Amino acid sequence: MNKPKPFLVGVTGGIGSGKSTVCRIFSILGIPVYAADDRAKWLMANDPNLKKEISSQFGEKSFLEDGSLNRAFLAEEVFSDPEKVKKINALVHPAVGEDFKKWTKEQSAPYLIKEAALLFESGSYKELDYIINVSSPLKIRVARVLLRDPHRSEDQVNHIIDQQMPDEQKNELADYVIKNNDSKLILPQVLEIHQKLCALQK
Numbered sequence: 001m002n003k004p005k006p007f008l009v010g011v012t013g014g015i016g017s018g019k020s021t022v023c024r025i026f027s028i029l030g031i032p033v034y035a036a037d038d039r040a041k042w043l044m045a046n047d048p049n050l051k052k053e054i055s056s057q058f059g060e061k062s063f064l065e066d067g068s069l070n071r072a073f074l075a076e077e078v079f080s081d082p083e084k085v086k087k088i089n090a091l092v093h094p095a096v097g098e099d100f101k102k103w104t105k106e107q108s109a110p111y112l113i114k115e116a117a118l119l120f121e122s123g124s125y126k127e128l129d130y131i132i133n134v135s136s137p138l139k140i141r142v143a144r145v146l147l148r149d150p151h152r153s154e155d156q157v158n159h160i161i162d163q164q165m166p167d168e169q170k171n172e173l174a175d176y177v178i179k180n181n182d183s184k185l186i187l188p189q190v191l192e193i194h195q196k197l198c199a200l201q202k
């Protein structure tokens, strides 16, 4: 008999909410995780078609002489221009979507995880069966990101937060919410959701 197809679970949450931390636990439990934001960066630097499109829309300065992505230039280009953010997302999101589809075919597990900050904003939540939102108070998120990313200023972090869907809205849209604050442990919450998801497969 054919094995049932694994279902697809999205893990989302604003910057610094703890998505990657939560996904590391799922990964230890044997669940394959597709880190869409990391993969997007990889594709921008390595996918020849995507590179060509970025060059033609944002100019040749988008890549350095050695062919690597000119992150500083692109960040400066799109940082404060919502139209340019839309334009680059319109190139990158479909490429990630295709890459994710290919990846799912190579996996074998009860369910698979796609981790991304903008699952709701990008519309890609529609291709997933269940969504988990990692929810964390703003103050904690900003403090954790500043500690993790010394190159970022508080203004930059707040600017990114302003571009993302508010946490309350994500909590309403999600099937499961993991609270990552200073008073709740994430491990038992992940285990509970993992058990529920595994039971759904049977």
Ligand code: ATP
Pocket: 013, 014, 015, 016, 017, 018, 019, 020, 021, 022, 117, 144, 145, 147, 148, 180, 181, 186
């Ligand atoms: P981004 O959107 O920027 O990728 P993220 O949502 O993936 O962020 P993480 O990188 O998992 O967030 O967490 C942000 C920082 O906070 C990391 O340095 C992580 O180690 C730390 N962190 C996350 N959860 C906790 C926690 N419960 N206690 C202490 N530190 C935490």
